[in-house]
């Protein structure tokens with residue numbers, strides 16, 4: 001990652017009533033990545049987000065966002081380039097969907113053409129019909145309103161989106177759909193997302209890197225694969241040990257590339273099948289059984305190639321790791 005970080009927390013400490021909530025924590029988040037902070041309640045995840053958005057003042061340490069030190073002078077500028085999604089998504093009931101979506105772009109003086117283009121693109125990603133734009137929130141189902149709430153945060157195309165347990169209150173199906181929507185929008189717009197959850201499966205699905213937060217510190221910040229395969233502490237191991245990701249078939253295919261099981265160029269003489277990086281391994285076996293190779297896609301680009309042998313190597317390593325425990 002050669003770019004400079006979009007968020008840089010250096011030796012950050014935050015206290016509430018002299019009680020330490022964040023303890024000398026450092027974190028760099030780079031442009032376009034999705035970093036998920038995961039951990040049990042009270043670990044300090046929300047406080048990290050609140051610090052980045054200037055809602056709490058650190059006792060010590062430094063925060064820069066987009067290269068600007070976070071201080072009273074820069075706060076407005078920083079916030080204008082930041083989207084926030086909370087668990088409680090509340091649309092303005094007396095405004096149409098379009099008005100809800102255009103409110104922030106208007107405040108930011110974004111051009112109407114760009115706003116309309118962005119809204120069309122977001123509505124399409126959310127699979128919402130365009131005629132919904134003239135409806136009011138109470139004419140949409142709860143799930144549809146949630147979708148609009150997420151779209152709203154992306155409407156100004158902010159460089160950075162902070163998401164604080166946005167799907168925690170939802171049933172598993174809606175949660176899954178909104179996770180997919182967020183990933184789809186991220187692919188399209190390439191924003192940087194800092195996402196908080198206490199759900200390990202959600203962390204493994206959403207995160208390109210995952211930071212495990214406990215007692216105001218980050219115990220491990222790593223790729224999903226490394227977190228699961230090489231937990232840095234017994235706590236991290238326990239946290240992820242019951243997770244669905246242990247079921248090998250549910251691992252995202254892109255993780256195999258990120259973990260180095262593929263190769264950057266095609267294998268010789270094997271027909272190529274394009275496959276989305278967030279396709280799960282279990283859905284790809286049939287392609288390999290036809291003796292094809294997978295060209296794994298991320299943001300419409302191939303990030304690597306896998307053949308049957310690559311998958312077998314991965315499964316063998318996984319097996320060895322499981323039986324060593």
Ligand SMILES: Nc1ncnc2c1ncn2[C@@H]1O[C@H](COP(=O)(O)OP(=O)(O)OP(=O)(O)O)[C@@H](O)[C@H]1O
Nearest residue numbers: 016017021039040041042043044045046047048198
């Ligand atoms: N406004 C506040 N006043 C006093 N203490 C607070 C306040 N907000 C958070 N805390 C305390 O700071 C610590 C970290 O809380 P924080 O909300 O950041 O954790 P979290 O990991 O986001 O937890 P959760 O998943 O439950 O939201 C906790 O001990 C909490 O009780």
